Amino acid sequence: MFGNYIGASNPRFFGGLDADAAAFIAVAGITDATQKTAIDNLYKDLKGQGANNSSYDFYTRLTAFWLFVGGTSTSCSFNGKTPSSGNTYNLTYSGAAPTVNANGIKFNGINGYADTKVPQNLISNSANGLSVYFRENVANNEIQIGYLDTSTYKATEIGMGYTSGANTKFFGGNKYDENFGATNYQSVGINGLIRLNRTTSNNYKVYRNGSQTESFNYLSYNNTDTSTLVIGGVKKSSGGVQAFSIKTFCYADIMTSNSLSAAEELVYYNCIQAFQTALSRNV
Amino acid sequence: MKVHKLTATQKNKLIGIEYIPNCTYNPVQDDNGIWIITSEEVEQTTDEKFAWVKDLPQIEYVKPKF
Numbered sequence: 001m002f003g004n005y006i007g008a009s010n011p012r013f014f015g016g017l018d019a020d021a022a023a024f025i026a027v028a029g030i031t032d033a034t035q036k037t038a039i040d041n042l043y044k045d046l047k048g049q050g051a052n053n054s055s056y057d058f059y060t061r062l063t064a065f066w067l068f069v070g071g072t073s074t075s076c077s078f079n080g081k082t083p084s085s086g087n088t089y090n091l092t093y094s095g096a097a098p099t100v101n102a103n104g105i106k107f108n109g110i111n112g113y114a115d116t117k118v119p120q121n122l123i124s125n126s127a128n129g130l131s132v133y134f135r136e137n138v139a140n141n142e143i144q145i146g147y148l149d150t151s152t153y154k155a156t157e158i159g160m161g162y163t164s165g166a167n168t169k170f171f172g173g174n175k176y177d178e179n180f181g182a183t184n185y186q187s188v189g190i191n192g193l194i195r196l197n198r199t200t201s202n203n204y205k206v207y208r209n210g211s212q213t214e215s216f217n218y219l220s221y222n223n224t225d226t227s228t229l230v231i232g233g234v235k236k237s238s239g240g241v242q243a244f245s246i247k248t249f250c251y252a253d254i255m256t257s258n259s260l261s262a263a264e265e266l267v268y269y270n271c272i273q274a275f276q277t278a279l280s281r282n283v
Numbered sequence: 284m285k286v287h288k289l290t291a292t293q294k295n296k297l298i299g300i301e302y303i304p305n306c307t308y309n310p311v312q313d314d315n316g317i318w319i320i321t322s323e324e325v326e327q328t329t330d331e332k333f334a335w336v337k338d339l340p341q342i343e344y345v346k347p348k349f
Contacts, residue, residue, distance in 0.1 A: 077305060095309030096323040110286070110321055110344060111309040240311070242347070 018043040020059075024067070024083040028075040035069055038278035042067070043080075045271035052270045061258035064089035064118055065131075066231070068104040068249050069279065073097060076105045077114070089117050091231070094241075098232075103135060103281045109142070109246035113232035120147040120156055120227055120235075122256045125175050125220035126201040129255035132158055132231070133272055134247035135283050137191040139168045143234035143243040144194070145252055146172065147227055150238040153178055154221055157234050159243065160208075161190035170213070172196065174204035175220035181206060183213045191283045193251070193269050199259045210269030212262065229254065250276050287325050287339035289318040297336075302328050314345040 017025070017036075021043035025036055044050035046059040065080045076098075079089040095111030107113055132144040139161040146157020155173035162171040162180065170181035174196050190208075198204035198220065206214035225237050231252050233241040251272055260268055276282035289297070289310055297308040302324055310318045325336050 074305065093306040095306075095311070096321040097303060097306050097327070108321065108323070110284075110346075111311040111319075112321075113309075241309070 024078065024080055027083050027085055028070045028078050030070050038275055042271065042275040052274045053267050056264050056267055058268055061255050063254050063256040064116060065253035066091060068251060071100060071102060073100050076100055091116060104248045104250040106248040107232040107245055109244045111244060113230045113241050113244065116229045116231060116254065118229050118254050120229060121224050123156055124257040127257055127259040128198045129259050130158060130196040131193060131253045132249060133193045133251035133276065134249050135191055136247050137189045139163050140246055142245040144245050144247060145229060145231050146234040147229045148234045148236050149223055149225065150236045158194055158196050160194045170206050174198045176218040179216065181214035193272050195265065197259050207265045210266035250281055284344045285341045286319040286321055286344040288342045289320060289339060291318060294318040314347045
């Protein structure tokens with residue numbers, strides 16, 4: 001309905017809705033008034049025009065993001081960035097179809113995942129970001145989003161909540177070797193918004209709920225493999241997916257060539273958390 | 284949890300095939316190296332060309348170590 005419309009840049013055209021929010025609501029078939037308001041407020045926040053963010057334009061920096069709202073696997077598949085039925089980064093599913101409800105989307109931990117269609121080689125070696133927001137505070141040896149070069153074991157991935165001895169650790173990489181983080185999350189928790197953030201070629205960080213929890217001084221590496229990142233596991237350069245996730249995802253994003261400052265990380269979290277709170281699925 | 288056992292030949296026939304709209308089969312190996320698909324994939328198969336998956340033997344799923 002709103003796929004190719006005139007006047008899309010004028011929010012008043014849609015009765016006050018942000019034009020991109022209106023496009024998402026239309027393509028995803030959202031009818032619930034609470035969900036519509038939450039989506040509209042999120043778009044305004046991401047653009048620096050909302051109640052939780054009037055300073056930063058995150059929307060332009062995002063390559064793709066997925067809201068996991070609407071209650072069906074189809075409604076959850078649409079990329080929120082310039083949404084349309086033909087968007088390059090709309091999700092496709094594989095394995096057992098996900099369980100979808102008001103809390104988001106959950107895979108089975110055996111063979112279910114969603115392909116983001118974002119090739120790993122598009123992700124910059126000097127500025128990038130990935131996020132997942134999930135609900136369960138349950139340690140499990142799984143990757144929530146990512147890609148793994150199985151010849152070098154260098155990865156761009158988030159695996160929050162690995163068991164390492166008596167500790168619960170971050171496991172992952174950002175254009176570098178898979179590594180455990182230093183923080184033990186056993187008492188502080190692993191759920192919420194987990195972000196991987198590379199701001200320079202020789203350092204990347206992990207944030208949980210807007211606060212930095214890890215910092216790695218690792219030089220990024222070049223890799224021309226065009227394999228795509230997946231949500232719900234990790235895509236292997238050799239083919240297939242492994243380390244399947246059993247988390248309920250409420251949000252995910254990829255910034256292929258932009259990152260956030262420490263101050264922006266907190267504001268970004270506030271935007272995402274407000275969206276989840278409006279949908280009564282915040283943790 | 285019960286899953287369904289595949290031969291390597293059967294696995295190759297399913298890779299990349301949509302069994303419901305926007306969702307493909309995904310055969311994976313369990314911890315014993317046996318190719319499997321889930322009961323959900325079997326139960327939701329409606330294409331007669333792939334009706335043979337309904338006859339796949341069931342085995343107990345053994346999660347791969349990672």
